[in-house]
Amino acid sequence: MARAATNRRMLVVTLLAWTIGIVIFFPILWTALTSFKTEAEAVATPPTFLAFDWTLENYTEVQQRSDYFLHFWNSVVISVGSTLLGLLVAVPAAWSMAFVPGKRTRDVLMWMLSTKMLPPVGVLIPIYLLFRDFGLLDSRIGLVIVLTLINLPIIVWMLFTYFREIPGEILEAARMDGAGLRDEILFVLLPMAVPGIASTLLLNIILAWNEAFWTLNLSASQSAPLTAFIASYSSPEGLFYAKLSAASTMAVAPILVLGWFSQKQLVRGLTFGAVK
Amino acid sequence: MATAHSRAAARLTMSPAVVLLLGWMLIPLAMTLYFSFLRYNLLMPGTEEFIGTLNYQYFLTDPAFFAALGNTLALVGGVLVLTIAGGIGLALLLDQPFWGRGIVRLLVIAPFFVMPTVSALVWKNMLMNPVNGLFAAIAKGLGLQPFDFLAEAPLSSIILIVTWQWLPFATLILLTALQSLDRERLEAAEMDGAGALDRFVHIILPHLARAMTVVTLIQTIFLLSVFAEILVTTNGGPGTATTNITYLVYAQSLLQFDVGGGSAGGIVAVILANIVAVFLMRMIGRNLDI
Numbered sequence: 001m002a003r004a005a006t007n008r009r010m011l012v013v014t015l016l017a018w019t020i021g022i023v024i025f026f027p028i029l030w031t032a033l034t035s036f037k038t039e040a041e042a043v044a045t046p047p048t049f050l051a052f053d054w055t056l057e058n059y060t061e062v063q064q065r066s067d068y069f070l071h072f073w074n075s076v077v078i079s080v081g082s083t084l085l086g087l088l089v090a091v092p093a094a095w096s097m098a099f100v101p102g103k104r105t106r107d108v109l110m111w112m113l114s115t116k117m118l119p120p121v122g123v124l125i126p127i128y129l130l131f132r133d134f135g136l137l138d139s140r141i142g143l144v145i146v147l148t149l150i151n152l153p154i155i156v157w158m159l160f161t162y163f164r165e166i167p168g169e170i171l172e173a174a175r176m177d178g179a180g181l182r183d184e185i186l187f188v189l190l191p192m193a194v195p196g197i198a199s200t201l202l203l204n205i206i207l208a209w210n211e212a213f214w215t216l217n218l219s220a221s222q223s224a225p226l227t228a229f230i231a232s233y234s235s236p237e238g239l240f241y242a243k244l245s246a247a248s249t250m251a252v253a254p255i256l257v258l259g260w261f262s263q264k265q266l267v268r269g270l271t272f273g274a275v276k
Numbered sequence: 277m278a279t280a281h282s283r284a285a286a287r288l289t290m291s292p293a294v295v296l297l298l299g300w301m302l303i304p305l306a307m308t309l310y311f312s313f314l315r316y317n318l319l320m321p322g323t324e325e326f327i328g329t330l331n332y333q334y335f336l337t338d339p340a341f342f343a344a345l346g347n348t349l350a351l352v353g354g355v356l357v358l359t360i361a362g363g364i365g366l367a368l369l370l371d372q373p374f375w376g377r378g379i380v381r382l383l384v385i386a387p388f389f390v391m392p393t394v395s396a397l398v399w400k401n402m403l404m405n406p407v408n409g410l411f412a413a414i415a416k417g418l419g420l421q422p423f424d425f426l427a428e429a430p431l432s433s434i435i436l437i438v439t440w441q442w443l444p445f446a447t448l449i450l451l452t453a454l455q456s457l458d459r460e461r462l463e464a465a466e467m468d469g470a471g472a473l474d475r476f477v478h479i480i481l482p483h484l485a486r487a488m489t490v491v492t493l494i495q496t497i498f499l500l501s502v503f504a505e506i507l508v509t510t511n512g513g514p515g516t517a518t519t520n521i522t523y524l525v526y527a528q529s530l531l532q533f534d535v536g537g538g539s540a541g542g543i544v545a546v547i548l549a550n551i552v553a554v555f556l557m558r559m560i561g562r563n564l565d566i
Contacts, residue, residue: 014374020366021383024443028386030410031398043408046417089296092289100286108294110557115301117553119501121522122546123304125311125529125539130304149300156293181285210391212504213522217530227504231393234400234508241402248394259389260382267452270445271490275453 028252035059035245042241058246066229068247075225075251077140078215079208082147083201086155089148091197094159095185099168109160112153120150120213131218138220146218147208154270155204161273162196163189199265202258206266209255226251305546311539318533331540335528341541343516344524345548347431351520352499354435355442359495360488362439363446367454368480370447381451388444396508399437400426430510430518437505442498446491453487454480493556500549521545 022029034042036054062068097105127146128137136142166189174188190197212227219228230251233244259266267275315327335341370381387395403410404425412422425433457480465475501522506512512519512527519527525545529538 010374013369013372014376017369017372017374017380018376020369021380024440025383025386027395027398027403027440028390030402031394034402047410047413089292093293096286096289100282102283102286108290112293112297114553114557115297116497117549117556118301118305119522119542119545119549121501121503121525122308122542122549124526125535125542126304126307128530129307129535149296152293152297152300175282181289185289206389210389212392213501216393216504216507217526227391227393230391230397231504231508233397234393241408244397244401248398252390252394255391256386256389259385263381263385263448267448270494271449271487274490275449275487276456 028256031245031252032249033245034242035249037242037245039240039242042245058242059250062243062247062250066247068229068250071224071226071229072250074140074143074219074223075209075227078143078147078223078225079205081140081144082151082208083155083204085144085148086152086204087159087197087201090152090155090159091190092185093156094163095189097156097160098163098166099171109157112156116150116153124217128217137218138223140223142218143215143223143225146214147211150211150214151204151207154207155200157272158200158203158269159193159196161268162193162200165196166192199262199269202262203266203269206255206259206262308539308542308546311535312543314536314539316534316536316539318535327536331536332544335537335540335544340516340519340524341544344519344521347516347518348500348520348522348548350431351435351438351502352496355438355499356492356495358435358439359442359446360450360491362443363450363491364484366443366447367450367484370451371454385444385448387441388448390441392441392502392504393508395441396437396505399433399440400509404433426510427514430514434502434505434509434518437509438499438502442495445495449487449491450484453484457483489559493559496552496556500552521548 035058037052041048041052131137131142171184171188174184215225215227312331314324316324406412406422406424415422503522506518506523510518512523525538525541528534528541
């Protein structure tokens with residue numbers, strides 16, 4: 001009796017959860033499906049769901065016509081580059097805050113987070129003008145610099161959260177044995193912090209990959225990452241649903257898979273360990 | 277534990293991050309502040325002159341500013357309410373045992389990883405488009421008149437798109453928090469005769485308070501400067517119906533080349549964000565121990 005009731009309850013919950021899950025996922029599913037249709041089928045009424053002639057021509061055409069790989073590569077360089085650069089600066093900073101905390105450490109951490117509160121639009125014009133004068137507009141280096149700076153507070157906070165869980169005695173012991181600062185960080189701290197650093201790396205690649213305010217405003221044809229490249233499809237002449245879908249699917253798929261793999265770290269990372 | 281030697285080392289290792297962030301904050305902000313007192317139009321180089329607070333007067337008395345302020349508040353507030361309420365509901369649902377929970381969880385968090393420009397284009401063209409969109413096809417199938425979302429209800433449509441992107445984040449955080457809830461307390465409460473609503477209000481909600489704080493904080497940071505979704509779907513229109521402060525400043529400075537006016541707007545945006553920030557920082561300062 002009770003068993004049957006539990007099963008019925010389970011069935012109801014399963015149906016409800018799957019329905020909601022599919023509704024939420026639907027725009028992504030629909031985009032992926034459309035990317036395999038011909039342009040005519042993509043706008044057919046009534047829309048076809050699965051029974052259409054599957055084709056890969058949109059994918060080949062997006063690549064051939066618009067240099068998709070250049071933009072894909074820009075996205076890779078900008079997101080990976082800014083994350084690595086950020087780690088390089090943030091690891092030593094997080095080391096000092098986690099292991100040699102002073103009276104002002106808490107304030108410094110809060111201040112760093114507060115720079116995220118600075119609305120990008122408040123500093124857009126000077127950055128735009130400085131970039132213009134230094135020839136950094138539409139350059140990958142310029143975007144790497146900006147994305148490093150805007151994600152730096154998050155990187156520092158995340159590393160700090162992870163480092164704090166490592167017992168300081170181990171680092172101290174290494175210091176007693178005569179390890180210098182550089183050795184202490186490189187050979188003692190980093191190997192122990194590999195999981196935390198990997199999570200930080202993944203999360204920041206995701207954040208940088210999807211960042212759209214700066215990439216849209218500071219890039220044109222040469223350095224445009226996928227965020228800006230996809231936006232160019234909003235012009236009327238670029239409006240082909242099947243091709244738009246193919247380009248979108250290619251832009252989203254890698255980061256979606258990466259995100260799915262790192263969902264647990266995502267919670268810890270983005271909430272700085274405040275939610276467990 | 278900290279020796280004088282390691283204190284010095286700490287200052288040294290911290291300095292690159294501090295110097296970079298300080299520079300990133302102060303230099304452009306000082307320039308924006310300076311420009312905001314100038315007549316400065318990129319189309320008329322060489323005509324810059326000091327005009328005092330005139331830019332601020334124009335910006336703050338522009339009806340577009342009030343529209344943008346209202347839109348910003350509606351967007352941030354609307355998305356926060358929808359994602360937190362929806363997130364709690366979804367978290368409660370996903371916390372139940374059912375078949376395929378892992379897969380449903382992946383489906384639900386997926387929109388968070390879709391880049392804003394893609395999500396805006398997909399919603400605009402393939403779902404909300406009154407001619408070719410899926411919603412129009414469904415409406416026609418039901419014998420109804422297709423609804424032109426972005427023309428008839430532009431701001432609500434953008435709130436819907438942004439909510440879709442952020443609901444996964446709220447759900448994920450709230451679900452994680454929910455799973456750390458002590459089950460025995462819930463069972464004890466049930467034994468004592470507390471109904472489902474009582475258990476939700478008196479045990480579950482207080483337990484989720486910290487997670488809700490974090491969701492509010494992180495989302496506010498990102499929602500105050502929503503940009504790509506507006507640029508791609510409506511360009512701030514029709515009229516100023518979907519112009520938020522970020523978009524207004526962008527339009528003024530980079531579309532109308534009015535650097536002075538745009539800078540004044542940028543400073544106003546910074547001040548407004550700081551008011552929100554002080555409030556938020558107080559809230560997390562109380563709720564987080566670092």
